Amino acid sequence: MIIDLRSDTVTKPSKEMLDAMMSAQVGDDVFREDPTVNELEERLARMFGKQKALFFPSGSMANQIAIKLHTNPGKEVICDKYAHIYNYEVGGVAFHSGATCKLIDGDRGMFTAAQVEEAINPSEYYYSQSSLVEVENTTNKGGGACWDFKEIEAIKQVCKTNNLGFHLDGARLWNAMVAKNESALQYGNTFDTISVCLSKGLGCPVGSVLIGDEEIMKQSLSLRKLFGGNMRQVGYLAAAGLFALDHNINRLADDHKKAKEIGALLSTLSIIKKVEPIETNIVIFELNDSVNEAQFLNNLKEKHIHIIGMGSHKLRMVTHLDYTDQMHDKLLTELNSI
Numbered sequence: 001m002i003i004d005l006r007s008d009t010v011t012k013p014s015k016e017m018l019d020a021m022m023s024a025q026v027g028d029d030v031f032r033e034d035p036t037v038n039e040l041e042e043r044l045a046r047m048f049g050k051q052k053a054l055f056f057p058s059g060s061m062a063n064q065i066a067i068k069l070h071t072n073p074g075k076e077v078i079c080d081k082y083a084h085i086y087n088y089e090v091g092g093v094a095f096h097s098g099a100t101c102k103l104i105d106g107d108r109g110m111f112t113a114a115q116v117e118e119a120i121n122p123s124e125y126y127y128s129q130s131s132l133v134e135v136e137n138t139t140n141k142g143g144g145a146c147w148d149f150k151e152i153e154a155i156k157q158v159c160k161t162n163n164l165g166f167h168l169d170g171a172r173l174w175n176a177m178v179a180k181n182e183s184a185l186q187y188g189n190t191f192d193t194i195s196v197c198l199s200k201g202l203g204c205p206v207g208s209v210l211i212g213d214e215e216i217m218k219q220s221l222s223l224r225k226l227f228g229g230n231m232r233q234v235g236y237l238a239a240a241g242l243f244a245l246d247h248n249i250n251r252l253a254d255d256h257k258k259a260k261e262i263g264a265l266l267s268t269l270s271i272i273k274k275v276e277p278i279e280t281n282i283v284i285f286e287l288n289d290s291v292n293e294a295q296f297l298n299n300l301k302e303k304h305i306h307i308i309g310m311g312s313h314k315l316r317m318v319t320h321l322d323y324t325d326q327m328h329d330k331l332l333t334e335l336n337s338i
């Protein structure tokens, strides 16, 4: 039995999801004639109370196009120092949009409205003009942390006052909504654009969706084409997304429970220095200085347990749809015997 906790992206579609994909009605989406893609986009737009949604092959492309929609070359994006758009999207903010990032020194990937106000550049001609605030919920590098919605609302006010766009990287927004009992509508009411991933906790093989009102989304279709992201009979993948929306959201609570149990056990082990707070499906921990990290990872690998390093001596485990009760029992037993 292989226990793969490197990411929630390692899941494979279930038989039921594959059945839904196989029976999808499809058409050429470049002509906007794929009924299943249209259904998925309409459903997500409705769910978030927005006018438009567009299907993307990846979360990175959805985020990068959102940034392009909100900025012009030379402008500035305000985000956390842990932000996925800054750390793990190949410098795309600079490459695709010619924009820069002003990094906020937040807490587990989250920051305050006061920090945003402080980060906004003055209006003198020699400053880069602040154009967009980007929030990630849950935070990946921040260990699956969930934002306090009141802080998000306070940041929205700062954006309004200062005429800044407000984008949400909601790759794992489903996890936040389940953990905090929040609704898609409250996020739709607050952000200008939202990217959500179907290929993480929801267990789809591929797919992300960018959601926003007509006005901001006007160029989204031509930008997706420009980025090489147009797809044809992609309803097979949209069908996986529709299946996931019906079946795989509420069950995320189980992933969160397992992550908390792993964290609770890790914090009792003498080789562990620190386990970061666990709110959703991501467990980030540090080993004691005396423990060799490579050796630790290798020992786990020999037991067919795969996890990853995040740099700065942090290790990460992510629970997911394919991480079964049996695997969980085995993992806890193995960790206990370290």
Ligand SMILES: Cc1ncc(COP(=O)(O)O)c(C=O)c1O
Residues within 6 Å of the ligand: 057, 058, 059, 060, 061, 063, 084, 085, 136, 138, 139, 140, 169, 171, 172, 197, 199, 208
């Ligand atoms: C927070 C966050 N945003 C965006 C992405 C990008 O998604 P993709 O891998 O589909 O490009 C990821 C991927 O792990 C992520 O964790």
